[in-house]
Amino acid sequence: MRPELVKLFEAARVPRYTSYPTAPHFSARIGPAEHAAWLAAVPEDRPISLYLHVPFCRRLCWYCGCTTAIAPDTARPEAYAELLSAEIELVAAHLPGRVPVAHLHWGGGTPSSVGPRAFLRLVERLRRRFRIEPAAEHAIELDPRFLEPPTIEALVEAGVNRASLGVQSFDPEVQRAINRIQPADRTLAAIDVLRRAGISRINVDLLYGLPKQTVASCRATVAELLPAAPDRVAIFGYAHLPSLKKHQRLIDERQLPGAVERVAQFEAMAEALEAAGYVPIGLDHFARPEDPMARAAAEGRLRRNFQGYTTDPAETLVGLGASAISSFREGYVQNLHELAPWRAAVREGRLPTARGLALSARDRLEREAIERMMCDGAVDLAAVGARHGVAPQACITNPTRLAELERLGIVERDGTVLRVPAECRPLLRIAATIFDRYLEASPARHAVAV
Ligand SMILES: C[S@@+](CC[C@H](N)C(=O)[O-])C[C@H]1O[C@@H](n2cnc3c(N)ncnc32)[C@H](O)[C@@H]1O
Numbered sequence: 001m002r003p004e005l006v007k008l009f010e011a012a013r014v015p016r017y018t019s020y021p022t023a024p025h026f027s028a029r030i031g032p033a034e035h036a037a038w039l040a041a042v043p044e045d046r047p048i049s050l051y052l053h054v055p056f057c058r059r060l061c062w063y064c065g066c067t068t069a070i071a072p073d074t075a076r077p078e079a080y081a082e083l084l085s086a087e088i089e090l091v092a093a094h095l096p097g098r099v100p101v102a103h104l105h106w107g108g109g110t111p112s113s114v115g116p117r118a119f120l121r122l123v124e125r126l127r128r129r130f131r132i133e134p135a136a137e138h139a140i141e142l143d144p145r146f147l148e149p150p151t152i153e154a155l156v157e158a159g160v161n162r163a164s165l166g167v168q169s170f171d172p173e174v175q176r177a178i179n180r181i182q183p184a185d186r187t188l189a190a191i192d193v194l195r196r197a198g199i200s201r202i203n204v205d206l207l208y209g210l211p212k213q214t215v216a217s218c219r220a221t222v223a224e225l226l227p228a229a230p231d232r233v234a235i236f237g238y239a240h241l242p243s244l245k246k247h248q249r250l251i252d253e254r255q256l257p258g259a260v261e262r263v264a265q266f267e268a269m270a271e272a273l274e275a276a277g278y279v280p281i282g283l284d285h286f287a288r289p290e291d292p293m294a295r296a297a298a299e300g301r302l303r304r305n306f307q308g309y310t311t312d313p314a315e316t317l318v319g320l321g322a323s324a325i326s327s328f329r330e331g332y333v334q335n336l337h338e339l340a341p342w343r344a345a346v347r348e349g350r351l352p353t354a355r356g357l358a359l360s361a362r363d364r365l366e367r368e369a370i371e372r373m374m375c376d377g378a379v380d381l382a383a384v385g386a387r388h389g390v391a392p393q394a395c396i397t398n399p400t401r402l403a404e405l406e407r408l409g410i411v412e413r414d415g416t417v418l419r420v421p422a423e424c425r426p427l428l429r430i431a432a433t434i435f436d437r438y439l440e441a442s443p444a445r446h447a448v449a450v
């Protein structure tokens with residue numbers, strides 16, 4: 001991408017649009033009563049998705065932007081798992097019956113930190129309270145540094161079929177600068193062991209924009225990873241928000257690359273992956289052509305939810321665990337973020353809802369337009385407008401911004417279709433803002449746009 005375009009937007013702060021409206025706009029006006037009513041209104045026969053959040057890790061990575069806490073052994077995570085089990089009961093009791101589940105996702109933190117026995121107990125509880133479909137996708141985020149054989153055995157027994165591994169960078173200097181020492185051979189061995197055990201679908205997370213990272217080290221990381229042939233690779237830009245994540249102050253800001261360098265790092269990794277046959281998907285994903293995500297993207301079926309890009313078409317996503325977000329036809333609810341109040345609510349048999357948002361008709365329209373832009377890099381205003389009873393032009397929330405992006409060549413218009421050219425893909429989030437009427441209210445909470 002042209003450096004002058006990058007420079008224009010280097011100070012911009014925009015959401016990642018894993019939901020719309022985004023979480024900073026949720027409020028306490030929506031609470032446990034709405035949560036209970038929306039759970040009760042979930043259709044009994046349509047598959048839903050489950051997200052389970054486990055906010056514990058053994059060691060702190062200094063760049064980490066996730067909701068997690070450090071637990072060097074399994075005592076606290078095991079106690080958490082007991083309450084998570086109670087929350088499963090509580091939520092299931094509000095649902096109209098034993099609803100089918102087609103997607104399960106364990107995120108964190110590092111969900112395997114609960115230990116193999118507690119993990120299996122949780123899955124057993126889920127199977128008792130939900131109809132997990134035989135072909136369901138059962139995914140988990142794993143840290144290759146802490147993947148002992150009993151954990152892998154438990155994952156296999158539980159029916160896990162997709163693992164998402166945190167890698168970030170293989171460069172030892174970068175690893176020292178982020179407090180995450182993870183030799184490449186160990187990561188590659190973990191992928192091999194998981195596949196041999198039957199967990200064949202492997203995703204890998206890489207980062208760019210880390211301290212001491214360079215274009216050369218980014219290229220080298222991809223080259224080291226390619227022999228393992230992961231099914232999907234996500235390349236996230238390091239989001240540095242030390243005012244919200246205090247431990248990020250441990251990172252030496254003088255070692256952070258600037259915006260032009262960040263984009264060059266992303267482009268170098270993208271180029272290497274595409275040269276190896278990976279298909280670029282949305283803002284930051286790459287998949288082998290036969291992977292379901294590549295097929296969904298090609299067919300316009302790709303979706304975006306709180307975990308990022310997904311093939312999951314479900315309308316209902318039930319989130320469990322501290323800070324987890326649920327998505328219903330009516331709107332969003334988020335669980336209490338802090339562990340102590342979350343624990344107290346679950347112990348007392350109350351839904352641990354902190355806040356949420358009821359979707360308006362305009363929210364739904366803008367949500368669809370933003371999702372298509374983030375997933376397809378293009379939006380057909382006529383198609384979106386027709387589904388929401390609005391003229392194509394009236395779908396645009398911020399015409400001034402659209403005019404500016406068109407002038408810069410970041411958005412092109414073809415009839416009623418707005419499209420971001422492939423070389424401007426790092427600016428997809430900027431393009432999505434033309435449909436975002438909440439944006440101005442919370443710029444400080446978002447990471448840089450490029
Ligand atoms: C929950 S972690 C993955 C599982 C496990 N905890 C691990 O790190 O191996 C999710 C992913 O979020 C990404 N991530 C974490 N902090 C980030 C940040 N500040 N900016 C961008 N991405 C971040 C990393 O790529 C990480 O692999």
Ligand code: SF4
Nearest residue numbers: 057060061064066109
């Ligand atoms: S990146 Fe993963 S392992 Fe590191 S602290 Fe964050 S959640 Fe834990």
